[in-house]
Amino acid sequence: MSENLSTTVAALSSNSSGTMELLAACFHVDDAFKYRAYTFTYLLLFPVAFLCNIAALAVFFLQSSRRSSASCVVMMNLALSDSSFSLTLPLRLAYYFRGGVWDFPDWLCRLCVFGFYVNLYTSILFLTLLSVLRWLAVAQPLRHRTLATPTRTLLACLGVWLFVGASSGPFLSNGVTNRKGLPRCFEPSSPSSWGRVLILNYVALALGFLLPFLTLIFCYSRIIRHLTTGFGGDCSSPAGRARLRNRRRSVYLVTMVTVTFLICFLPYHVIRSLHLHAVCDRWRCAITVALQRAVVVTLCLAACNSVVNPLLYYYATRTFRDNMRDAQSSLMHSRGGSIRLGLALLMRRNTT
Template sequence: MATALCNNTSTTWLTECSRDHEHVKFSVYKYVYLLVFPVAFLFNAVVLVVFYLQSRHRSSNFSVVVMNLALSDCSFSLTLPLRLTYYFRGAVWSFPDWLCRVCQYFFYVNLYTSILFLTLLTVLRWLAVAKPHYHRSQATPTRTLLVCLGIWLFVGGSSAPFLYSGVTIRENLPRCFEPSCMSSVRRVLILNYMGTTVGFLLPFFIIIICYCSIIRRLMDLSGLRRTPNICQRNRRHSVHMITIVTATFLVCFLPYHVIRAVHLHATYNQWNCGVRVWLQLTVVVTLCLAASNSIVNPLLYYYSTRMFRNNVMFARFSILSSRRLAMRSRKTDTEEVHQPPL
């Protein structure tokens, strides 16, 4: 197992404030991940299955982005059992070093692909409401898929530095998810600036602009006396999208980025120990909120469009129909076998 070793002074400086409160951090992570893992995996797996079964709707813009978002959330949920094992063993990492790196890497990949996919959904909704003709002619599923692939490549490449930090030795025990040295904190601080600016502030700014335009457009349409049913449904879908995406950003993403930045500065500049402990515990809560975005996103799939609800019902009907046909086939074969010869 490859491990990162630092001098005792550096290690002591990083852990001297939080050592007495680590049991609180581990307990919070254990119980939150115990809830997030099964719900996130099950919900997002259902989303993938439902949209995959509906070949007729897989070619829509919405479905392309949703399947990528669900794939990101599902992949992240598969790393949670490793985190749970780590915290239940008292923060002792008993797996290979590369798994520690992968777990850290996938957290940030999921975090920022989720933000960018939600931003893409918002832009597509804005085009559908404000510029429907352009949306119909230019925002093709193929182009949407290429944008999604670009997001994967951009976030995956930008998050690669998190693969550099693996298992560290502290108090003669292998640890994971911890900065080992001063250089590690400095690297994470630089990555924090990049992630917050490009991965959060810029998408959030785009979303605000799109939502302002959508709301203005919906208010203009509401002034018409005779509005087609399709426009009314479009308004409802847009309102659902605005509510859920805004709530996700304000609850899951905003607190984490704000507190993470302050905590990194406190650690790097060696602020007062009491302040650092309070910030560390706050980071624990906000990180759990950020991880919970993988169970919030399926609500977006369900409430933002009637198509998804129809897909769920149709998939359930297809499965039941397949079972009935299989039972009838077996019954017919049995009757033929037992039928006496003429």
């Protein structure tokens, strides 16, 4: 690849009007690596993300008694965001299997680009909201009881959808482009559009990542402090043990959310910002290509949050585990009842 890159740079540098062409060459010189990485990631991601999030939604909807929980409302919205994003992965896979040729309508290309950013930032904000609710439940239970009603939580979730949808609206303008005579998707419409993308990046970085991350750190530190210094009473009593278990589950929840931020979201935002500066400021082509590869890897990590969130529901919240067991018991009971009914009808038919 380095030999091809050097040849391309030398050829374009000899041309006085080759600055924009050089930028495009740096951006597309490593397409093979990008296509392989995305194909491998999405092949693994699609079945797991789709099945796990659909199963999570089914558990939440079947257990109607738990829908009165504010945390459950947030988790349902988070699972809805992840399952919706997983539905766009087959289109992305078809594109990369075809070697970067888009065979679908232009509006589907725009929807896929838009859907990635909506999923990314709704996931961040829903996880932050979940951590704030947990902090209120642990540190200020009276305020949690009055503020965190299901109706208010649902309105907050709707606000997140509207805010992220409106903020991600500019990405709907990035549709199908023609390069080398072939229709392409997930590519900038022109090299001059990178300046606008850089501005959008910093808006998203500030409002969509840094502010939620600082909020998360605040909640995490407060919960840890409350657990270590604010717990009193007899821990040997059933009530004391129950309170201690609840607070430890809160720590597990915020810890898992923090790890999700550090693995899925932080690397992508840092590398994306560096890569955009490399493109806009016309850094050396070799550095730009290296950052391009890093963006590909960190974007795959960011997409993996749709698989991590169902683990969050299961391992950090006892109610979800209880709901899943109840749903499984109900399913087995209904299946057993259907089998017994079928056997009874068959025996009756044989005796007549």
